[in-house]
Amino acid sequence: MQRAGARPALGAYLTALWDRRHFIVAYTRANNEVMYSRSFLGQLWQVLTPLLNPGVYYLIFGLLLHTSRGIKNFIAFLVIGIFVFHFLQQTIIRGARSIIGNQGLIRSVHFPRASLPLSTTGQTFIQLVVSLIVMVPIVLLTGETPDWGWFLLIPDVALAAVFAAGTALVIARISAHIPDTTALLPFVLRTWLYFSGIFYSVEAFTKHRHWLRVVLELNPAVTYVDLARAALLDEHTVPGYLWAFAVGWAVALAIFGTLYFWAGEETYARG
Secondary structure, three states, X not given: OOOOOOOOOHHHHHHHHXXXXXXXXXXXXXXXXXXXXXXXXXXXXXXXXXXXXXXXXXXXXXXXXXXXXXXXXXXXXXHHHHHHHHHHHHHHHHHHHOOOOOHHXXXXXXXXXXXXXXXXXHHHHHHHHHHHXXXXXXXXXXXXXXXXXXXXXXXXXXHHHHXXXXXXXXXXXXXXXXXXXXXXXXXXXXHXXXXXXXXXXXXXXXXXXHHHHHHHHOOHHHHHHHHHHHHHOOOOOOOOHHHHHHHHHHHHHHHHHHHHHXXXXXXXXXX
């Protein structure tokens, strides 16, 4: 006889998670629709937000601080970086709230708790897709020409999504036990933003210091952002080992995040 609420074996847990895939999809769509339901412009914010963020950052970093020096097509460079990083950032923020913000649901319904951070990741991914639809015309209007290399954006975004899902699982468990995590996250994520080459070129910043470039490229945000830029920008090239970093981060976080979250499965309903 198994104790009620006991953590199932990993294989059984993953099977149960797969069986709840329709619930995850439905919950993701519902949360995405509810997010802007009370605002005047509604779902239009999914388009406006990707447009407003780059505008603000371009004013500060492009025109005032001149971090655009040495970067061809800085507007597209900046837009791509912001959109990809925003996806990673929002996935972590929502993942941190996925357990502590759904205690009523957790206590009343039996389901694999990993469904919640995976659902918030899916919700953020939907918004990323909308952002990409907005991003492509911006890239075209700034003078870039489509080619077959643009399709490399697909595996890059897919790997970034896997990495983000794994990270959401990790931060969901941490914040479930340490609620103050959600208050600390904005400071951590802002620091991460400044170290991720969103407003400046890592290549230019680390010129003649190859070791520093490799260190910065170990940052997963730099990896996924630079691969997206390399896919869409003619003048932006990256070393081939960056794809190995991208795969490594995605696989490592997917495995570690799943195991780490599963290990705490019994504790999430305790409040």
